[in-house]
Amino acid sequence: MWDMRATTRCRAAVVSMPEASTPARQIAADGIPAVDVVDLTKDYRRPRVSLTTPGPVVHALRGVSLQVAQGQRFGIVGESGCGKSTLLRILAGLEQPSSGRVAVMGQAVTGRTERSLRFLRENLQLVFQDPMSSLDPRMRVRDIVAEPLVGLRLGGDHAARVAELLSAVGLDPDVADRYPHQFSGGQRQRISIARALAPSPGILLADEPVSALDVSVRAQVLNVLSDLVDTYALTLVLVSHDLGVVRHVCGRVAVMKGGQIVETGPTAQVYDAPTHPYTQALVAAVPTIGKALSGERAADLAAGVRRARDAAAGQA
Amino acid sequence: MSRPSDSAGSGDPTDSLDSVGGPVLSVERLGVTSSRYSLVENVSLQIGAGERVGLIGESGSGKTLTALAILGLLPETLRASGSVRLRGADVDLVGACEHDLADIRGRLVSMVFQEPMTALNPTMRVGRQVAEVMLVHETVAGRQEADAAAVALLADVGLPEPAAVARAYPHQLSGGQRQRVVLAIALANNPALLICDEPTTALDVTVQALVLDLVTRGVTARDAALLFISHDLAVVATVCRRVLVMYGGVVVEAGPVEQILTAPRHRYTEGLVAASTIETTDAQGRLRTIRGSVPGHGRYPVGCVFANRCDAATSACEVEPPWVGESVDVGYACHHPVSSGGGVDA
Numbered sequence: 001m002w003d004m005r006a007t008t009r010c011r012a013a014v015v016s017m018p019e020a021s022t023p024a025r026q027i028a029a030d031g032i033p034a035v036d037v038v039d040l041t042k043d044y045r046r047p048r049v050s051l052t053t054p055g056p057v058v059h060a061l062r063g064v065s066l067q068v069a070q071g072q073r074f075g076i077v078g079e080s081g082c083g084k085s086t087l088l089r090i091l092a093g094l095e096q097p098s099s100g101r102v103a104v105m106g107q108a109v110t111g112r113t114e115r116s117l118r119f120l121r122e123n124l125q126l127v128f129q130d131p132m133s134s135l136d137p138r139m140r141v142r143d144i145v146a147e148p149l150v151g152l153r154l155g156g157d158h159a160a161r162v163a164e165l166l167s168a169v170g171l172d173p174d175v176a177d178r179y180p181h182q183f184s185g186g187q188r189q190r191i192s193i194a195r196a197l198a199p200s201p202g203i204l205l206a207d208e209p210v211s212a213l214d215v216s217v218r219a220q221v222l223n224v225l226s227d228l229v230d231t232y233a234l235t236l237v238l239v240s241h242d243l244g245v246v247r248h249v250c251g252r253v254a255v256m257k258g259g260q261i262v263e264t265g266p267t268a269q270v271y272d273a274p275t276h277p278y279t280q281a282l283v284a285a286v287p288t289i290g291k292a293l294s295g296e297r298a299a300d301l302a303a304g305v306r307r308a309r310d311a312a313a314g315q316a
Numbered sequence: 317m318s319r320p321s322d323s324a325g326s327g328d329p330t331d332s333l334d335s336v337g338g339p340v341l342s343v344e345r346l347g348v349t350s351s352r353y354s355l356v357e358n359v360s361l362q363i364g365a366g367e368r369v370g371l372i373g374e375s376g377s378g379k380t381l382t383a384l385a386i387l388g389l390l391p392e393t394l395r396a397s398g399s400v401r402l403r404g405a406d407v408d409l410v411g412a413c414e415h416d417l418a419d420i421r422g423r424l425v426s427m428v429f430q431e432p433m434t435a436l437n438p439t440m441r442v443g444r445q446v447a448e449v450m451l452v453h454e455t456v457a458g459r460q461e462a463d464a465a466a467v468a469l470l471a472d473v474g475l476p477e478p479a480a481v482a483r484a485y486p487h488q489l490s491g492g493q494r495q496r497v498v499l500a501i502a503l504a505n506n507p508a509l510l511i512c513d514e515p516t517t518a519l520d521v522t523v524q525a526l527v528l529d530l531v532t533r534g535v536t537a538r539d540a541a542l543l544f545i546s547h548d549l550a551v552v553a554t555v556c557r558r559v560l561v562m563y564g565g566v567v568v569e570a571g572p573v574e575q576i577l578t579a580p581r582h583r584y585t586e587g588l589v590a591a592s593t594i595e596t597t598d599a600q601g602r603l604r605t606i607r608g609s610v611p612g613h614g615r616y617p618v619g620c621v622f623a624n625r626c627d628a629a630t631s632a633c634e635v636e637p638p639w640v641g642e643s644v645d646v647g648y649a650c651h652h653p654v655s656s657g658g659g660v661d662a
Contacts, residue, residue, distance in 0.1 A: 079520035080491075184609040185375075214374040214610065215547055219591040219603035226602070241521060244594040248603065285525040289577055289593055292553030301554065302529035305522045 032106040034203050034235040035068040035091060040100035042086050042259075060086040061097070062259040068252075070202070073229060073236045075250030075267065077243055077282070083259040084239045088207050091237070092126055093117045104203065121152060125196035129208040131188035135180040141166070141191055142176035148198040165194040168231070170224055186217030190224060197228065203235045204228075210245060222249060243286050247271055255279045281308030338403060339364050340508045340541035341386070341425075346398035346410070348381045348390065348565075353614045355394070356381050356565045360644040363509065363541040365403075368532070370552035370573070371545045372588070373562035376610050379545045382562070383511050385410070386543075387427060388417040403508055423453045426502040428531070430514040432494035436486040442497045443467060443482025449504045469500040473530050492523035496530065503534045510535050513545045528555055549592040553577060558645065561585050564611075564621030569648040570641070581653040584622045620651065628652040 041061050048055035061083045068074040078084050089095040090102060093109050102109040109120055125148070128134040135144055145165055146158045163173035169190040180188055189209060196204060209225065210218045226249060229236045240246050246253055247267050254264040255278065263276040274280045284304025291301075339362040348356035356378040363369050373379040385396040388409050400409035404424050407416050426449075429435040437445055446466035447459070456462045463482070470478035473496040486494055495515060502510055512531060516524040532555055535542045546552050552559055553573050560570040561582065569582040580586045590604035598604055608625040617623045623633040632651045641647015 079522065186609050215549070216374060216588060216591045216606040217609055219594070219605040220607075223602050223605065243521070248594050248597075281522050285522040287525070287528075287548075287550040287554040288595070289550050289553050289589070290595065292550060293574060293577060296554065298525065298528035298532045298554050301525035305525050 032070070033067040033103075034070045034072070034105060035066070035074075035237065036101075036103040036106075037064060037066045037087075037091070038101045040064040040087070040090065040102065041098045042083075042090065042095070043098045059259055061090075061100075064100070064256075064259070064261055066254055066261060066264065068235060068237060070235055071233055072252060073238065073250040075246035075253040076237065076239045076256060077241065077246050077253055078256035079241060079282075082256040084256055085207060086259075087256075088126070088205055088237070088239055092124060092205060093120050118152070121148075122154075122199050123201050124203040124205065125199065125201040127189070127192050127196050127204065127206040127209045130212050131185065131192045132180065134192060135188060137180055139179075140176065141178055141180070141183075144180070144191060145176075145195045145198055148195060152199055154199060161198065162194075165197055166191075168197070168228065169194045170220075184217070185213050186221055189213060189221050193221075193225065193228065197232070200232070201234070203237070206236065206238045208240055209238070211240065211242065218245075225249065243271065243282065244288070255282065277308045277312035280311070281305045284308060340367075340403045341543070342399075342401045343382075343386065344399045344401075346382065346385055346396065346400060348378070348385050349395050349397070350393060350613075354565065355613060356385065359398075359562075359567055361560055361567070361570070362645060363543060365508070365541055366536070366539045367558065368535065368542040368544060368556045370556035370559040371543060371562060372547065372549060372552055372559055373545075374547055374588075374610050376613070377562040378565040379562050380513055381565075383427065383513050383543065383545055386511065387421060387425060388412060388414075389421075419453075422449045422507075423455070423505045424507055425509040425511065426505070426507045428495070428498050428502050428510070428512040428515045430517055432491065432498045432518070433486060435498050436494060438486055441483055441485060442489070443470070446470065446482070446497065446500050446504055449501050453505055455505050465504070466500075469504055470497065472503075473497070473500045473534070474526065475500075492519055492527060495519060495523075495527055499527070499530060499534065503538065506538050507540055509541045509543065511543045511545070514547070515544075516551065517546070517548075524551070531555065549577070549589065561588070564616045566621055566649070568622065568650070570644065571646045571648075575646075579654075581648040582622075582650045583626045583628055583652065583654065585648075586654050587625075620649075626652075 041063055044058045044060055046055040046058060064087060076084050076087065090097050097110055104120055104124055107119055109117065142162050145162045149158050149161065162176055166173045166176060171187060171190055180191065183191065206225065210221050213221060222245065228234065238246060238249055250267050253267045253270050254261045255270065255276065256262070257278045263270060263274065263279045270279060271283060274283050281304065285301055287301060341363045343359060343361045346356065346359040347354065359382055361369065371379045371382065384390050386400050386409065390396055396410045398410055402409060402420065402424055405420050409417065409420065436442065443463060443466045446469055447462035450456045450462045450465060451459065456465055467478045467482050470481050475481045475493060475496055489497065515531065516527050519527060528551065544552060544555050556573055558572055559576050560567050561576065561584065562568065563584045569576065569580065569585045576585060577589055580589055587606035591606055594603060606625055619634040620637050623629040630652065637649045637651045639647050639649050
């Protein structure tokens with residue numbers, strides 16, 4: 001979050017681009033994928049542990065390629081450490097890959113300076129997992145939601161825009177004077193979504209947007225997200241470890257493991273007939289009320305995971 | 317899981333023999349209050365040997381406070397009332413002195429916490445931490461036996477190369493491995509009651525399945541009672557036979573898992589089950605929700621705690637609803653329960 005704020009601020013202070021008023025998604029022709037990722041790799045080097053040898057290398061991404069069409073709802077599923085967040089950070093231009101290319105609406109994101117990424121900041125916005133740590137506790141909601149407009153030096157009536165955004169996410173516009181701590185978790189996540197939508201982006205990246213929320217509120221936020229994607233014809237990239245959430249929201253899904261995409265396809269197909277052993281393990285491990293009522297116990301879930309692991313070991 | 321008595325050495329044999337047949341845990345009218353608010357009110361429950369009971373609730377509903385009150389681990393600013401009796405313990409756990417509680421905790425009752433990194437001591441090798449709980453309660457003869465038993469316990473919870481793991485520090489293990497170590501510590505003295513507080517919330521879904529399996533097998537092998545706390549209905553349904561639903565510090569409904577999930581009576585349970593079932597949507601293709609959000613402490617309505625979010629609420633709900641049901645284990649507290657046919661009772 002802070003990286004991004006700092007970069008938008010510093011960009012806006014230095015450059016004012018002539019095409020700023022025309023969002024790139026209107027320029028881009030139909031048919032160009034909203035997000036195009038080609039053979040992306042990212043290596044991190046661990047701190048060295050010896051004076052004579054360099055630190056060990058962590059391969060966070062190993063050759064990831066994917067395309068998200070305009071208007072698509074794309075899900076990325078995987079366990080912690082599989083590289084989901086690294087991928088999102090590179091898509092958002094917050095990090096540079098070791099190799100490979102990323103293009104958003106036909107324009108390259110990788111290999112460019114921060115200053116030339118204005119089109120990306122206008123077109124692609126992020127919603128983070130924990131709304132408490134991604135909202136500045138010292139800023140009023142009004143300023144939080146207007147921050148992208150200020151940072152990008154977008155004109156217009158900011159107060160009216162903030163009120164419009166707050167009602168779009170289901171909050172009373174009167175709450176604009178309050179601070180983040182005065183809201184519940186679900187309401188904070190709504191504020192976070194309102195902020196992301198402020199510069200009218202065409203693409204929304206959501207990193208585990210509901211995993212920090214209570215069950216009763218999770219459904220509310222997912223409904224809001226779904227409505228907004230429809231209303232504003234957004235392209236949505238949703239990262240989650242919860243297969244149920246991805247299945248409900250997304251039309252297409254990619255399953256990641258160890259920095260690679262192991263399976264991708266229409267959501268229903270991937271869930272109902274997973275082909276990769278890892279996806280099978282993932283699907284088998286999810287406890288659901290339906291499975292529990294039909295007598296499936298923890299032992300059965302664990303057996304499914306072990307079976308799929310054995311199959312993966314046999315394949316390797 | 318191999319026979320637990322091989323690995324850990326059983327405690328005082330009278331523990332498992334006295335009052336056979338009675339409930340292992342019997343909680344009556346348990347309450348927790350701070351200086352300003354009542355946080356948990358009138359919680360009653362009983363768990364027998366070998367029974368697996370779930371406690372469901374959203375954050376702030378009082379489920380963790382209930383568990384801490386049972387263990388006598390409440391912060392000093394909070395006060396417990398009511399009664400908590402544990403089979404094998406001579407004292408009432410509410411109001412017992414620290415000396416008695418220290419003898420009970422880790423021997424008769426133990427707990428698996430949500431975040432294993434904070435539950436383990438970062439400066440101690442994990443094998444030592446497993447051995448410690450047996451040495452403290454003198455359930456093994458000496459240090460060497462304790463160390464051997466610790467390695468056997470680590471093997472029991474499915475850790476590969478248990479002897480090597482026993483020499484590791486917590487930061488060298490993954491989240492799932494750490495939670496297995498915490499489980500090994502909790503099971504070391506063959507407790508009569510195991511309390512798990514959101515044990516898999518911090519874990520990935522495949523690891524969660526394996527840990528849930530270990531918890532279930534661990535308590536089954538010891539014929540121990542399990543109190544399983546979670547906000548995830550699906551997880552509770554997978555592990556438990558019976559559940560209690562908490563909201564706003566009170567138990568609003570209790571009963572067998574199948575009944576609660578398929579034919580809930582309390583309006584909150586109905587909403588919670590609908591909101592958790594992400595596979596189904598209403599006619600417009602939207603997820604079912606409970607309107608509003610969980611109020612903060614002290615902001616719950618008078619009478620029925622759920623009244624301000626309930627579509628069926630009337631002026632009758634300003635009076636606290638009585639418990640309707642045959643016992644504390646099966647029943648609900650609602651003025652306008654969902655009828656068995658799905659409509660509203662008059």
